[in-house]
Amino acid sequence: MVDTDVSRSRTPQRSLSSRSWAVILGGAILPVLIIAAWQLTTALGVFTIAQLPSPEMVWTAAVDLFDRGLLTLDVAISTQRVIIGFVIGAALGLGAGALVGLSRASDILLAPTIGALRAVPSLAWVPLLLLWLKIGEESKITLxxxxxxxxxYTTVTGALRHVDRQLVEAGRAFGLRGVRLFTTVQLPAVIPSVISGLRLALAQAWLFLVAAELLGASMGLGFLLSDSGTNGRLDRILLAIIMLAVLGKLSDALIGLLEKWAARRWS
Structure with a gap:
């Protein structure tokens, strides 16, 4: 009996912060407080309706657009554009980052030009893409x-430059070269950096989506923002912002699942 008690006392206890329900409740505290403060300020007349519609008004606008099928369509179109553009951009970034990070010659030839292009603001690409690809899905997905x-590209390049040389030499000692060395030794070593880069890339994808849809779209959440601004519908503007925040968080959560899978796969 004593042994059983001792073994139980030695069983590691999960901390409160590691429990899923505690994480969810903890993360919901600040949004609930923000909505409560929003409701309170509008109820007390701190802001006029023209300055800040109430949460009820935003909800009513959401229900109206949903009943007409417009909100679902805008969300679906924007999500589709982000997914396709993100996959293409992330794949190209991984390939270019691996090339520049592993090859000194590629670093010399490509890094300065890519670094200069990185400094170009997102809106600067819009007129060029509209002239080249017209107002269609191609221009938006490209942006x-x-x-x-x-x-x-940036995170993969930087991470590969700092991979432990002894680890690489050990892989070469086992006969690994080229692509096999990269996929077996170097890529697993930089997985945390790759995941961080994917998270930043996904956030950038949503930012560039709004830039694309603001200037050349007839559907999507960016178009909803632009059209609502033109019509003075502040309730719909706030709705579009909230939807972008929710979708951005949900997509980031998917990257979090990928991070956990990668940690189990290569740990």
Whole structure:
């Protein structure tokens, strides 16, 4: 009986911060407080309706657009654009980052030009893409891919330059070369940096989406922002901002699942 008690006392206890329900509740505290403060200020007349619509008004606008099928369509279109552009940009960023990070010659030839292009603001690409690709899906997805490319490229390049040389030499001693060396030794060593780059790239993808849809779209959340601003519908503007925040957080949570899988796969 004593042995059983001792073994139980030695069983590691999960901390409160590691429990899923505690994490969810903790993360919900600040949004709830913000909504409560928002409701309170509008109820007390601190802001006029023209300055800040109440949460109820924003909810009513959401229900109206949803009933007409417009909100679902805008969300679906924007999400599709982000996913396609993100996948293309992240894949190209991973390839270019690996090339520059592993090859001194590629570093000399490509790094200065890519670094200069990285400094170009997102809106500067819009007129050029509209002239080249017209107002269609191609121009929007290309702009989103540009936004997703640079964070992945930057983090992968920097991480590969700092991979332990002894680890690389050990891989070569086992006969690994080229692509096999990269996928077996170097890529697993920089997985945390790659995941960080993907998170930044996804955030950039949503930012570039709004830039694309503000100037050349007839559907999507960016178009909802622009159209609502033109019509003075502040309730719909706030709705679009909230939807972008929610979708951005949900997509970031998916990257978090990928991070956990990668940690189990290569730990």
């Amino acid at each position: 989103i891919a540009i936004g997703a490319f640079f964070p992945v």
